[in-house]
Amino acid sequence: MADWQKILVAVDDSNLSNRVVDYVGQVVSGHAGVQISLLQVYPEPPPCFYQEGHNLKEFKQEKEEVAHEVFQRLIPVLAGYGIDAETIQTLCQMAEGNSLSKEILKVRDQGRFGTMVLGRRGISKAEEFLFGSISTAILRESHDFTVWVVS
């Protein structure tokens, strides 16, 4: 089993991420040896993207700028719980050829994170069927790591 103190927190630009990060701060505050990484994953561009004349480099740049603002908003929340901001890793990744949940799982696996933290929006079954639920998908694959779901 991977080290639970290596914590991967999946975030986005929603208010839910504030609650997720706040929860993490409350739980791990005072624990020595905890390593926190914030991860923002974004999907590939839509099918019409290239035909409309956009390019991938600019798309990725835009997404990374948004992610940077998200991280800048969330790191102080953790710092407020005494977690050294310098130790917080940030990752921003495009889910290339993957669903968002599969990309998150790939990062988790590559980084050997023992704990994953996610937000859960609370959506209808129909919405989940069509649009998916990242938290449900990740819970299903949580064989050798721990998942905290914050709703």
Added chain:
Amino acid sequence: MDLCTDNAMPQHPKTLNDIPQDIVALFKAHHVSKSLRRQPKVYTDTSNFTSIDYGDIIHIDGRYFLVTAYAVEGRFGVDDQPKQWVPKVHDLVSGQSLILKLVFHETFSVDIGNFTINCYRNPEKEARILEYTQGHERFMQGYSVEDDAGNLVRILDVVPGRRLDKHIYRHECSHEEYFYTYLPALLREFLACAQAIGFLHRGGFRHGDIRRDHIYVEYGTNLFRWIDFDYDFYLPERPFALDLFELGNLLMFLIVRGDCRERDFIEHHYIDEAFLSTISAEDYSLVSKTRIVNLQKIFPYIPVELNQICMHFSQKSSVWYDTADEFCVDLEKAVATLS
């Protein structure tokens, strides 16, 4: 028959004067030219497909295609409308009938229940699928080539057959007779088509427009073949969800031999209004609230194995198919019970 090489021809032929005389002779011998009241144009750039008309010639890939008609399709509640970007053509040299698909990019929204999903017409995707499924008997065959303006034109073999939604009504009989006599063979073919969708998904492709008139049933063999994969949709977390949803709808269409809305069952006298009180909320589609998917309540002779597949698309279900392969495993078991 000698054809002039491109070196001997103008860069962008526009009239019959600009193409080889032997091709002109073939055109003049064709029945289409007899009824034409104007001079045909010859296109090597298909960008403005609305200007390409019956009797015109499209010259691409060294071939001369005479436009003889247009494909038609019903969509959004409107009956069959001609698709100007899909001319039916004759290859003037070989005499082969083919279908061309010209480039037409389109973005629109589709309402699925209470949800809106963005869909895209994506010629490039269809071209890649044609390559990926080359030689696969469950997919229409063809290839793509760029015209002079770089438009990716798809040159498609005609599937000699009947649309599935017309094929299933060929025999006049009761539903029960249809279910026992004709449905098993239909479902075996449908299973092969669903497995073909699994093949597509494993290659990273969506069909994008699974519907009852996008399967053709070949004359003679009764083999089911998919057509029309230039639509795409964008669901990053569930990239194949719409294909799976439509596979379920298509299966239910085959089982019922029609639509599954309350009013359809009433109109066909399978049930009456009073019977609706025995249908609970859980018997309805997860996404479309007027469609009954617990079909065994309407047709008690539907075996449990087959009905369970339909119930995976119901409001009762909390577990649904993630992949076409999962759907096919269950369908294969269900089809075995009918044989």
